[in-house]
Amino acid sequence: MSDSLISTLDEGRSEPDHLRQDLWSVLKGMLAREFLIALRRRQELVNPLVFFVIVIVLFPLGVSPDPGFLKAASAGVVWVAALLATMLSLDRLFQGDYEDGALEQTVLCAQPLYLLVLTKNLVHWSLTGLPLIVLSPFLAVMMNLESEHIPVMILTLVIGTPVISLMGGIGAALTVSLRSGGVLISLLVLPLTIPVLIFGTGTIQASIDGLPIGGHLAIMGAMLALALTLSPFATSAALKMSVSN
Amino acid sequence: MSDSLLAAERISCERDDRLLFANLSFDVKAGDVLQLEGPNGAGKTTLLRILSGLFHSYDGKILWRGENIQRCRAEFESDLLFLGHKSAVTATLTPLENLRFLMGLHQQVGESELLLALEKVGLAGYEYVPCRNLSAGQHRRVALARLYLSKARFWVLDEIFTAIDKAGVAQFEALLADKAKSGVAIVLTTHHQLAMQSVRKLTLGQVSYV
Numbered sequence: 001m002s003d004s005l006i007s008t009l010d011e012g013r014s015e016p017d018h019l020r021q022d023l024w025s026v027l028k029g030m031l032a033r034e035f036l037i038a039l040r041r042r043q044e045l046v047n048p049l050v051f052f053v054i055v056i057v058l059f060p061l062g063v064s065p066d067p068g069f070l071k072a073a074s075a076g077v078v079w080v081a082a083l084l085a086t087m088l089s090l091d092r093l094f095q096g097d098y099e100d101g102a103l104e105q106t107v108l109c110a111q112p113l114y115l116l117v118l119t120k121n122l123v124h125w126s127l128t129g130l131p132l133i134v135l136s137p138f139l140a141v142m143m144n145l146e147s148e149h150i151p152v153m154i155l156t157l158v159i160g161t162p163v164i165s166l167m168g169g170i171g172a173a174l175t176v177s178l179r180s181g182g183v184l185i186s187l188l189v190l191p192l193t194i195p196v197l198i199f200g201t202g203t204i205q206a207s208i209d210g211l212p213i214g215g216h217l218a219i220m221g222a223m224l225a226l227a228l229t230l231s232p233f234a235t236s237a238a239l240k241m242s243v244s245n
Numbered sequence: 246m247s248d249s250l251l252a253a254e255r256i257s258c259e260r261d262d263r264l265l266f267a268n269l270s271f272d273v274k275a276g277d278v279l280q281l282e283g284p285n286g287a288g289k290t291t292l293l294r295i296l297s298g299l300f301h302s303y304d305g306k307i308l309w310r311g312e313n314i315q316r317c318r319a320e321f322e323s324d325l326l327f328l329g330h331k332s333a334v335t336a337t338l339t340p341l342e343n344l345r346f347l348m349g350l351h352q353q354v355g356e357s358e359l360l361l362a363l364e365k366v367g368l369a370g371y372e373y374v375p376c377r378n379l380s381a382g383q384h385r386r387v388a389l390a391r392l393y394l395s396k397a398r399f400w401v402l403d404e405i406f407t408a409i410d411k412a413g414v415a416q417f418e419a420l421l422a423d424k425a426k427s428g429v430a431i432v433l434t435t436h437h438q439l440a441m442q443s444v445r446k447l448t449l450g451q452v453s454y455v
Contacts, residue, residue, distance in 0.1 A: 021349060021351055029346055029350070032346075036338060096335065099331075100332065100334060100336065102333045104333065105350060108327050110319045110320075243299055244294070
């Protein structure tokens, strides 16, 4: 940040300042572009959602349709499916930009790269995490989760899926220059998401058992705060590395 | 040295156990056109990527107005126009949307200016067609429309005439000459014979120790 401060103080600049793009306009432009690209590739948006539904449906069909089992497994199944569905959507996060060269241009933008990365994360989450959350109550009912626990499940997903998106962004950035990055992202990122999974399902389980959930939610909130503040830096460092090859 | 925009000081770069160039020193002043020459694999693209701050595995220093580019990134990048091998044109977006995004990263450009630039590069009537339906040359022209709009003072252009027809090459060369006259410093590689006057040439491919 000090760089931009110095450059605005520098009186030697011959370029008038009003011609330079301000941060907000850059981020708005990025946001508009990301949504446009995503909406032109609707198939890719639907894939993780269909995957999410199918994985959950497999459990009553493949393991047991017994209501007792489904209820006990519901929190874990919904969460694991959400985790895998998000992983599935991650490999395209930077891939297109890397292939056509837009990533180089983004890296060379004078504005802080981590904010541009955060914008991309935001778009990714609102187009994969958010639809998953909208679908989850229906699947929870199918998994025989009692309706009073569904708001808790939604809350854990609202806090937890952004964490997965943000962490996954690091993996996507590291593997963007590789041919078969998709599987590698999952191998890199899934172990890191275990704490979120534990506390996500733990919160729902505590609610089912009639225990207080405030502590669980606080820890998940801390994870989200950590992921929001740290992962964009790691992602942008990884992107710079990938672009320089 | 005060009027030099960018100075390279004793740059050496090794890739895959091969020394591309060693102790390379040169400077680029406002209005200069510097053409990098050399056979394929001589390191032209690598040098351009070093100059634009995309590639970091090198020895030596690159100074932007006397300051190391690693230390004044924001200032350097706001004055840099980089057109690489990859055109940065997204296939699912239209030429207008592509240009709006690419220009928006660096400066404020009005919608009418964008349309005018697209008209100048011969894409009138294609503004709203997805780029995947365009030819390779038209694709390249979308990227080159940035040359008409950019207010950056240091241009790094890597093989920008690929897939452009003869008339187009002449048109863009004239534009480059024009921009150089108005004080833009240009470093480029091309396999085309440039008709421009006063092009400085730097030949890579034979390692020379200064």
